[in-house]
Amino acid sequence: MFRTQIHPRPDSLSLPGSGGLGRAALTTTVGFAVYGFTVGYWRSPVMGAYVALKMPLLIACTLGCNGVLNGLLGMLLGSNLGFRQSLHALLSAFAISALILGSLAPVTFFLAWNAPPPDSPQAASAHAAYLLTHTALIAIAGLIGVLRLGELLRRHCRSRVIARSTVTAWVAGNAFLGAQFSWILRPFFGSPRLDVAFLRDDPMKGSFYEAVFRSLRHTLGGTDRIAIAVGILGLSLTAFILIRQLQTQSIKHKTP
Secondary structure, eight states: OHHHHHSOOGGGGGOTTOOOHHHHHHHHHHHHHHHHHHHHHTTOHHHHHHHHHHHHHHHHHHHHHHHHHHHHHHHHTTOOOOHHHHHHHHHHHHHHHHHHHHHHHHHHHHHHHHSOOTTSTTHHHHHHHHHHHHHHHHHHHHHHHHHHHHHHHHHHSSSHHHHHHHHHHHHHHHHHHHHHHHHHTOOSSOOTTSOOOSSOSOTTSSOHHHHHHHHHHHHTTSOHHHHHHHHHHHHHHHHHHHHHHHHHHHHHHHOO
16 A cells, blocks of 8 residues: 555656655655664764765755756657656655665664674774675665566556666666765765764765775675676676566566
């Protein structure tokens, strides 16, 4: 019942006065805020409060700055979705992800509670493993949200090719922009060697992808080749699962 309130019906996207956008926005805000607190709590409760504010802000910045592009791509690719409808569809996908992450918040809170503290000798390894764990959880929740978005568009668009093209274009643009916004708004996890702060003094230096690679390399013993191979394998596996799921759902909807 609650899922149907935040995940719009395909026909509701065509109605200019349809509701649900506010519920999806509220669900996204609350879910990411609760989960965000557990992300930053390992460094300190103050860091947890900062991240609880910044994770919903990250979603708002990504959708806000990419809103025009998403609307244009939706119309150019033939989905018949305008700017408001595109925002509604994308926000519903974020709401699904927020529900998943919010439900995992008790688990991630106790993970932070039981991890080696930031002032311990194991802090560097704990921080790297902590970052990778949360990155994986966010990626899985995002993947599920994308699959729900693909299902919604397949039911709305006149062909599965248009739906798949629209989902791919939206996800690529939002993922690229969202990842860099997450870097600009850092810290989220809080480095044990740096003071707690809402933003870093040099937010534009470096990129999100460099940070993930460094953490992966540290976890795997400092070997660049292994880190690159694992990273490529992870990206390839994620892309394969997404494509297979989209194809499977397309066949199901095509079969009478």
